[in-house]
Amino acid sequence: MKIYTDLKDFSATNPVVTIGTFDGVHLGHKKVIKRLQDLAREVNGETVIFTFYPHPRLVLNTHDDELRLINTLEEKKKLLEAAGVDHLVIYPFTKEFSKLSYTDFVEKILVGQIGMKSLVVGYDHKFGHKRKGTYEDLKVYADKLNFKIEQLEVLNVDTIDVSSTKIRKALAEGDIQTTNKYLGHRYFIKGIVVDGKKLGHEIGFPTANVDPQESYKLVPKDGVYAVKVEVDDKRYLGMLNIGVRPTVNNQLDNRSIEVHILDFDQDIYFKNITIHFYQRIRNEQFFGSIDELTAQLAKDKKEVENLLGE
Template identity: 40%
Template sequence: MRTIENIEKIGDLGFYPVVSVGTFDGVHMGHSSVLKEVASRATAKGGTAVVLTFDPHPQQVIAPDTAPPLLTTKEEKLKLFALHGIHAAVVHPFTLEFSKSEPEEFVEKVLIDKIGVKELVVGYNHAFGKGRRGVPQDLELVGKRVGFEVIVVPPVFIAGQPVSSTRIRNLIAQGEIEKASELLGRNYSLTAFVGGGKGIGRRLGFPTANLKVNHSRKLIPRDGVYAVWVILPEGRRAGVMNIGKHPSFGEGPQSIEVHLLEFNGDLYGLQIDVRIVARLRDEIRFMKERDLARQIEADVKAAAEILNTKP
């Protein structure tokens, strides 16, 4: 997949661009429905499947105090776009000036003049332009006038409600990882660098990799213990991840640690992908280290059983 970092650098995208526009935070099941439609229509016409997205998240620019944490970083989104068969992803810097573009100006100067859109695929609740005043019906009117087709994709319902990034964020913040994964269509994941720690896990007989998530705005699940898959250069390994403040050793700042099952290698300095499968329990304060060690042993056993049934 070709990645273009600014609409001013688009150039020739290729024959018959089929386009979608959006933030796509999470690239969840609703987004997936839109992206599949883009790829399918481009394939049918021998055209180019194009996504125009933005970085940073628009709300981070427009209302930074209330901007939501991210479900996916830019890099994660691009990987997911490619997996959906998108040929070109245009990542445009979102600024206050850009946010003031009128809907008609955005369509004419970006979608028509820069991209040359032939078909535009959007979600049912898509909004664009200054104040998010532009809606799919406006796009359809412009499309009829200047000659591009607009396809509005209906919502995807799971458990009786439409899938949305907000709904998924709320589930992850509550530790409802399995429900969030159903809406995402995959396990929620954290990309992180492995750094040094205090050696507490090793002292207890369960050495851990201390993780530093590679984006400050990435949403971290609720404190607790989780069964995870850890993706390493040589393949994936089962693991137990703890998110919390070490209440058994006097509370400190939040940390993220992962213990890999049946693994003796050195992860220090690596960037790894942690795919979160299930929540095992809350973080608990233990008065004695041996009691904590017994609980970790039980966590390892529980994680192994879960991961054997949930690949």
């Protein structure tokens, strides 16, 4: 997959294009990508995804500081490449760009610079200044500028419309099963292992403290999760705690991500690891003593082994 942040370098044969933020690269997005690929084969063309960075809501909505995204930009790149996309345009989203009319966007950028031959849009897609560009408007320009346009119906899973918004809500509620079902892959967090207080070592459950690096990456609801941890291309069972560790932490505003990797004793400080989420086991809770905490961690470990053991 070729990646562009400047369209002066762009080149593709008979580009078949879609537009969107593609947060999550979920099943609905994969349906769009599959249709792009089918159309590209018909015209001996290549698939193009036109996306934006930063996310438009982070730029335009001053009250949206708490927006968290399913994917970082690097994660999105890897997921789109794995889906078989030929070209990814990452266009800088600014307040100035947001004022561009949909007519200028289509004529000057999609047709003028990309050379678009076909456009595939989602069921509710609108774009351009104040989101005034609708499918009906685009059809007029398709005839005028000699490109084909197609609108796809929403993807339903168990009669529910799949969307990035619904996936974010499921993650905020700790609903990993719904999240993974809508994504079509397991939710994951990549991060670097950083120094911690090493309290886990003292009670027999050493943990890796994980820093996701990107502040806008969505971290699921506080609690304990059954996960698999990818270290140096190998996967291990793990039990993950997200929260403030109320039994051993006096700074209750200090949220952390800590994972105990089962049957693992390597030094992984300052390494990058990936955590794949399988199931939420329980809420984070306060214990009256370290012994009570240790006993519960032993139960959590057994549950992880029962859920994920080969």
